[in-house]
Amino acid sequence: MKPAGISHKADRLRTFIETEAERAGFDVVAVTRPGAVPESGERLSEFLRKGRHGTMDWMAETAERRAAPENLWPQARSVIMLGMNYGPAGNPLDILKKKDRAAISVYARNRDYHDVIKGRLKELAGRFAARSGAEVKVFVDTAPVMEKPLAAAAGLGWQGKHTNLVSRRLGSWLFLGSIFTTAELTPDEAETDHCGSCRACLDICPTDAFPAPYQLDARRCISYLTIEHKGPIPAEFRSEMGNRIYGCDDCLAVCPWNKFAEEASEAKLKAREDLKEPRIGDLLLLDDAAFRSLFSGSPVKRIGRDRFIRNVLIAASNSGDRDLAPACRRLAEDASPLVRGAAAWALSRLLPAAELRKFAERARLLERDADVLEEWDAVLAPDAMIEA
Incomplete structure (x- = not known):
């Protein structure tokens, strides 16, 4: 009591x-x-x-x-x-x-x-x-x-x-x-x-x-x-x-x-x-410094630029906007394997078949990361290609 x-x-x-x-x-x-x-x-x-x-x-x-x-x-x-x-x-x-x-x-x-x-x-x-x-x-x-x-x-x-x-x-x-x-x-x-x-x-x-x-x-x-x-x-x-x-x-x-x-x-x-x-197109352009500046004080900053760009690339792939392809091409050569792999997926949804195959074959020859190579292999599969 x-x-x-x-x-x-x-x-x-x-x-x-x-x-x-x-x-x-x-x-x-x-x-x-x-x-x-x-x-x-x-x-x-x-x-x-x-x-x-x-x-x-x-x-x-x-x-x-x-x-x-x-x-x-x-x-x-x-x-x-x-x-x-x-x-x-x-x-x-x-x-x-x-x-x-x-x-x-x-x-x-x-x-x-x-x-x-x-x-x-x-x-x-x-x-x-x-x-x-x-x-x-x-x-x-x-x-x-x-x-x-x-x-x-x-x-x-x-x-x-x-x-x-x-x-x-x-x-x-x-x-x-x-x-x-x-x-x-x-x-x-x-x-x-x-x-x-x-x-x-x-x-x-x-x-x-x-x-x-x-x-x-x-x-x-x-x-x-x-x-x-x-x-x-x-x-x-x-x-x-x-x-x-x-x-x-x-x-x-x-x-x-x-x-x-x-x-x-x-x-x-x-x-x-x-x-x-x-805009998805603007976010694709962010390098690490620009990412940190844009999301200063935001919880988004905690996942880091590479994971964030991975997500934006998936959004780009779902947009159907072929004008985003140039930015995705650049990101296919990014220093981060995570970003490069997501860029491969995005390009498989945005580029016509012939252009995609040409880019993918060259990118694959230069790639050393196993996960990214797996992404390019999936891209080069016949059912991954879209018509021009």
Whole structure:
């Protein structure tokens, strides 16, 4: 039984954290316990056993801490979960019809949200620690914390069939962060699932990345392929990528609950104009220095120029625009094997048969990388040629 006065103190701290969270720019805040989601460990184990994490080895390496938040910091007694709305202006899927433009995921069209959220969390946690006298630790999704199950347990929303958090007030557009604390706070009730019979997020996925509702195979997810995957994009997914060069918003954007979400305020992550609908042709020209300059402060910068150009070349191949072929030719001689291989694929979709064969045969003679040679072999196969 708690000593007298504890509940009143908890109530005062709760009011304080709600007021300060709103002041810091967060839209929702709720509280849960570190051990509120004991089943998340088994779900993670099954995900890893099936290899659905792909090459994200860090998920397996941190599985023990990730599976049980209490293992991350045993002294923690409460978890304050916070959400920030990043709802876009307009429909982010409209750009998919513009084949000459590149689609960058809504969350990545401005500053890296990890930096934005973490800075505000630290400021908020500092105020809370000063008021409560409790210890605090701040986490965003770069730490081994399963934030979505904790957010659901706290009542911020529920994990939808696309595995992302859905809020009745903010839809699927939520950045999450957490403050672990030794303070004893009254936990909120978990939210219930309101997906019902809706399958919109599952049916729109271009690569069938959902084996079943509430399950994701990251190896088939365009967000994983364009951001986390370091090697060549598997051929079976290249056409389905369309013009998506960094992430994929399809399953988020079609969620019916988004109709209740307002556009994010100016104080938050508004899209940069130059990242809303950049031209594929312009992006193909980026060298490392230009890439770093364009994406300074953006999460896109973290994947590096070579992986980024790989993605842009796939978009070029899907554009059908033969005017992009000269830039793809130059990239077929790039210093990066990853870029050269993607350029081979792009040229196989943009050049007429005779011109492609001539270029491919010469390029193959000069190539030494096994993966790139494999790409050129595929290009030279008879069914890879297009008519002039």
